[in-house]
Amino acid sequence: LTQCKSANYNPTFFGCDGLDGLLSIKNFDTSLCEGVMFLTPFAADAQDQATQDFVKKYKDAYNGETPNQFAADAYDGVMVLAELMKKEGITADMSASDICDKLKKAISDKDFSYDGLTGTGMKWGEDGAVSKDPKAVIIKNGAYSALTADDIAASTAQ
Structure with missing residues (x-):
């Protein structure tokens, strides 16, 4: 994420559960995570x-x-x-x-x-x-959120 920013390269990132926890990495610019999507078995905003x-x-x-x-x-x-x-x-x-x-x-x-x-x-x-079964999550507004069809459409429109 840091290297992409320094190269002014803005891809859509989609990964697996290993990306979960990005927002809690110390000394990391978490704004770089905005829009990152991944599959995980848990979504903290589930109802x-x-x-x-x-x-x-x-x-x-x-x-x-x-x-x-x-x-x-x-x-x-x-x-x-x-x-x-x-x-x-x-x-x-x-x-x-x-x-x-x-x-x-x-x-x-x-x-x-x-x-x-x-x-x-x-x-x-x-x-x-x-x-x-996995759940799809996106980092949106600095928080983990369940991925919606609107999120996918927005990421593919870029």
Whole structure:
């Protein structure tokens, strides 16, 4: 983004979830992010109650900072483990190896799915990969926002 600005080159940037968090990079001119679009499993401005509750609690805990998909993924990860630990009857006296074996088997069970902040009906394969649908986001007016058809039309008109 910085190099494009210095070269007076203004492409439309579209990427993946690795671009999430641009607005919180220290000592970075975040105005360069305006119009950047990316796919992510989490949009902080989503209107469902779970997202709104999570965003409020996160902002309260972290000096008003808006959570990105990495925070939401981490939250979902902990909640999935907690659910599986309850379901599998995992206790502190079990060996780490037994706990790991139970969790691996339980998370990849064809009947297990999880509805969280980063997806609904999420399922895990035996390789550990999760299936969930991405959301398209744009950085607009210095904030993350769900990508709309108007945003796409505006970016292609440039």
